[in-house]
Amino acid sequence: MNLTCLKSGIWQVELRIPSDVRVVLGRTRFAQSTGTRDKRKASDKALPILTEWQQLIKTARQSPELIQTKPDRTFCLSEAAQGHDGRGDSSVWLDELKPSQAKLYDAIEWGEGVSLPTHMSEFIEVHYTRHRTQLEARRYILEATLFIHTLGDLNRGNAQRWISTEELKPLNERRAVKTMQKAVGFLSEYIEWLRYKGFVSQNLQNPFKDLHFSKQLARPRQYLPLSFDELCLLRQAAKDADDAVMVTYIDIGRFTGMRLSEIGELSKESIVVESGVRCFRVRPDAKTEASSNRLIPIASSLTTCVDLESLDLRGTGNAVGKRFGRLKRRGLKDGSTRQKCFHSIRKFVVTTLEQGGVAEGIAADLVGHEKPNITYNVYSGGSSIEQLSHAVRVLEGRQQII
Secondary structure, three states: OEEEEEOOEEEEEEEEEHHHHHHHHOOOEEEEEEOOOOHHHHHHHHHHHHHHHHHHHHHHHHHHHHEOOOOOOOEOOOHHHHHOOOHHHHHHHHHHHHHHHHHHOOOOOEEEEEHHHHHHHHHHHHHHHHHHHHHHHHHHHHHHOOOOEEEOOHHHHHHHHHHHHOOOOOHHHHHHHHHHHHHHHHHHHHHHHHHHOOOOOOOOOOOOOOOOHHHOOEEEOOOOOHHHHHHHHHHHHHHHOHHHHHHHEEEHHHHHHHOHHHHOOOHHHEEEEEEEEEEOOOOOOOOOOOOOOEEEEEEHHHHHHHOHHHHHOOOHHHHHHHHHHHHHHHHHOOOOOOOOHHHHHHHHHHHHHHHHHOOOOOOOOOHHOOOOOOOHHHOOOOOHHHHHHHHHHHHOOOOOOO
């Protein structure tokens, strides 16, 4: 926190102005008395002051014409810079939401507080590099905002209320403990970053540390593999619905074991030749280190049902995942269970490889799993293209022509 104790014992909040905006603001630093000798109270009072100064600096960089000088030589944002509700940059995140998402926050009385997601974009940008992780962090921070509206509402009671609300949902709608723990982990990191940046008091106890997770939350359940008959049924249903993209996903999935998100990044540029064999190269930021950049030989059967020369599935994964959910609920007897999903195709592949006698280490390299022992996991350079190609041929041989 940028606090300085004056000779009078009163704490003053200060902020040095970056050199690139000093001409616009006409000074080198901001300084304002907190009016108190209590450092804790001074720290709390300093937060909104620092937030306002940081918003001024940001605006001075991007739109200096929006800075207005008051008669007392202090500064403020013009109405055009503040936006329709007067909350300035604290409402940018809300304006960027889809109307259906923004509607969730309509009933919230924001008051004068700084909304929880105000600094969300900056935090995510500097903390996470993988797009998937950035989306997850954003999703959970926005969700927590329904229970913790502003930075002033950050307390353990509100954080626990978020978890407790999940416990009250119908059993088939509750998320697993691990899912909620991951969500809380994102929020905990966000709060630590807010403290580091001085957006909240250094004395604030992180309300997301050591939360209680009730046994009422769903327990994690293993996905079930699809049978070959179920796979054929779903593929035919997608074909009958004239959903060519879905058919392509199913075909690639059953001959590679790739995750939905990995297939959703494929294009013709993903196809490379290694040791004379055409392969898919999985994106470099896949789910795990073992998954990233791996090579998967392309089954000859796949070339007859997928147009690889014009392949471009980028950005389709999320929509296909939702359509697959509806497809399996309509087409399978137990399709309503969460244990049957697109990931079940990956389970089908691994099951088929095991039943076909493929060594576990080769199967792990093909689907992007960590190897189970230190010798192969740490010291091995990985399976050869010939070994991986054999595994793919086993997959082909154990699937009848659809």
